[in-house]
Amino acid sequence: MTDGVGAAVAALVRDAQEVYGADPAALAVLSGYDRRLREPLRVAVAGMVKAGKSTLLNAVIGEEIAPTDTGECTRVITWYRHGDTPRVTLHPLDGAPRALPVRRVEGRLQLDLGGTPAEEVDRLVVEWPARALRDLTLIDTPGIASLSREVSARSLGFLTPGDAPSEADALIYLMRHLHASDLGFLESFQDTAAGQSGTVNALAVLSRADEVGAGRIDALLAAREVAARYRNDAGLRRLALGVVPVAGLLAQSARTLRQSEFAALAALARLERGDRERLLLSADRFVREDAPGGVPAGERAVLLERFGLFGVRLACVLLGGGIGEPTALARELARRSGLDDILRALSGQFQARAAQLKARNVLIGVDALVRARPRPGTAALAASIERILAGAHEYRELRLLGVLHTGGVALTPDLAADAERLIGGSGVAPARRLGLRRDAPADQVRTEAVLQLRRWRAVAENPLTDRSALELCQTVIRSCEALLADTAQEPAAPL
């Protein structure tokens, strides 16, 4: 059922190319859309300054390629896409793109603009042979609410252009705590990118979660509670698919844990408890020359920079608790950092819907083009745009998800929660929709789908059901039917 919209939109773009055959400018735009449909999903990482955007990006990619720094660091919009060999290209605002040298210092990429001022750079494109980038293009953006206004303005202009569809198909929004400017930004992103179809395509991330509880060992639990509160915040709920707490630094370093670091951490964990606690009291104490433990001060400084005080504390506790080898430690650290949650959300919410998300932005773009440059044949195009928008069940699901998030449906909370899951609120895989385990057998999925179908038919036929909820019921029924159809087609497929 995912191919439907993608194919229809691809056909639409082809038709449009024929209609605009004599208009090179429009053709260029259209072939851009055509390419975009075939490329991986574009996910932008945005947020306030120093929210940890580049760090999270590194964590998702699994390599430390995006440069990070204590001061404000990312000043140019940088695309990270898959390529067989590392390559960095600079696209200036005017002029031809040119290649930049690929230089790495301690594993990190050095993005030197080669004398071009940041204002004159449209974007940097980094091609990197990383597996995670195969089906995901990540876009790093400069922070909003920055003290250098033009940097923030560049991000805003890129993510929320006034007249065209956004270049990004979906958004990961990082925030440390919910600020008024966060909400304002999310609202405007939704307005431009999805406003016309009224859907939600942003995922909020409570970043630097390890700092919520001032680096205490239970900081991430506290962060989870805070995230839960934000998830129920009426303002945020209608703008984001969910709120996930992530300790970005820990996630990034856990994915790139080195043997020497493991050895150092193990040495620290072997210290006397009192000594260790005194050592871990403050960052300044941790890197002192005369500290005990047999780990040189320089190595400790590296540990601190890579893991943060919280990361070191957590690693020591984990090592003390019986984990004895690097892989297990890395896995546990990554799990605790919340990285798994965000990867799951990425694949469940974004990648599974990649075709629709991409197609929708293209649709909006073609629609704008058709309106701006009418010519013979565009009426038919406009009609098919409307047909796709109205007919695609996936969009109805996305739109209803938006409605459900605003709480504008007259259903009991239980029913509303079930409906949200069934139309793909927590992921579009059949098992997730039905609330089953991921490896549930096919016939269980089918029985459950039938059960849900009956139940929702009953709800829809109930005369006491509010009229406003009927549309939702019908969409849920349609989703259940689609689930049944899918399982019937491929009964042996692993789900």
Add this chain to the structure above:
Amino acid sequence: MAELVQLVERGIELVHAGDRADLRRRLESTRGRLLDAAIRVIVVGEFKQGKSQLINALVNAPVCPVDDDIATSVPTVVRYGEQPSAVLVVPRDADPAADGGPALERQPVDLADIASYVSEKGNPGNERRLVAAEVSLPRKVLAGGLSLVDSPGVGGLDSAHSLTTLTALPTADAMLLVSDASQEYTEPEIRFLRQALRVSPNIGCVLTKTDLYPQWRRVAELDRVHLDRVRPGIPLIPVSSDLRLHAARLKDNELNAESGFPALVAYLRSNILGSAERLQRRSVAQDLLSITEHLRLSLTSELGALEDPERTPLMIAGLEAAKERADEQRRRSARWQVTLNDGISDLIADMEYDLRDRLRRIQREAEQAIDEGDPGPTWDQFAQWLEQRVASAVSDTFVWTSERSAWLAEQVAEHFQQDEVRLPVLSVSDTQDVLSPVEKVPTLDPGRVGPLQKVLIGMRGSYGGVLMFGLLTGIVGMSLINPFSVGAGLLLGRKAYREDKEARLKRRQGEAKALVRRQIDDVVFQVGKELKDRLRLIQRATRDHFSEIAEEHHRSLGDSVVAAQKAAATYALEREQRMQQIRAELKRVDALHAEARALEGDPAAARP
């Protein structure tokens, strides 16, 4: 402080001997000001920067609640007290005008329970409507009149918080802007800093949580650059509250030094307390100087007359001339009074215009918003928005008025051709209770129509259709209820329902606009009255202040003339005695004068 009080008391004694009630009143008010010195330092910053923990670490007691989520919802004042205690300040329920007493009530509570009153958890969104909480602790840091105010964080979803903090600023003597070491200053923080600098110039910045961030030195450097761009010379103090609390628990001096708190305490002592004290010192010195001048004038003229009786008439003539001049100056009072009166009436007009202009802009925005949609469902948010906008506009007007009135006082002072004329102490910018007489925005009918009502509206419309077509088709022999008449009824019913819906929307929009207009009117009325009252008070205070100065001057000269005349008529024997008396008194006056001069000239050397 104690030695200042002693000096003033000596002055009072001297004045008492000379029997000058006017001078005594002045010194007594000075003494009152000295004894009741409280220096309010407000701790501000965005939420989750460690403001409450900073105060806890400063006084080493968990008086302000700390939480992983947003914690503080009510401003908490921590000040010195012999016994640890806590008080809640709540608005009185009864009509405040009825008994004429203050509208606030103080309820003592247990110190251990204070967290449940002021935290976001125990009191979400300040639903208990507390105005403030006050905690007294016997701590050395707080001695000397320092009181720390913990404020709810600004920049959150609730911009009302930042407004409360901004309106509280004018009442504070100094401000500590708190930001944590995780990152450099953001744009909202610097914006807040600039706004705050206009209201309270005495600002220090604190960088918290340095224990958690290895790169805090880098952040401090970056912040330093940002601060220098705003205004050079704002201090930036990196601290770690957690380390300080640890240090207190372990009694570890080294750790305490690492926490950075000694520097903060020193800053509070020397800069904030110190500068407040310097101000006090200056005003005390000025008071004493002018009073000793007055005393000396009459004493020296009497002494002169006694020592040299022949030249008495000449001296009297000189004094008379001086008195003449003083009278002249008093007459010229007409001129400064004209300046003052004109200035105040200009100020009232300008300020009314300013207030109306601001509020009209809000009204226009509000009406536009109402026209764009149905105001019914969003009325609550809308009313909140309106109240916030109005409050911030009013606070802006007040700050502006305060700046203007200070400027006016300077203008008036220029009419006095003395070297240094004291300026009156004026305060209008405090907007604490200005808006309380204004009623809350009333509720609006949300415009929801129940199913029964919908049916009734439709029926009402369809009734005529059914009847009309039923009768018409009755001519051809059909019954009253037939497919045609029912169809017509359905059509008309739908039309009626739609029209009714539209009419209701229009009505709601109209109602909403009327409510907004009424609210703004109310605000203009109440706030205008309050502002005018305050400006009149200012006018009165300024007038009294300056006429008192003129009066004192006149009286001193008059006294001297009388004393000289009296001296001329005194017998020789008494003369010797009187001369000795006067010399002794003059000596005391001169001694006080010299001390006051020292106080003014070199405040650093005179510090205890």
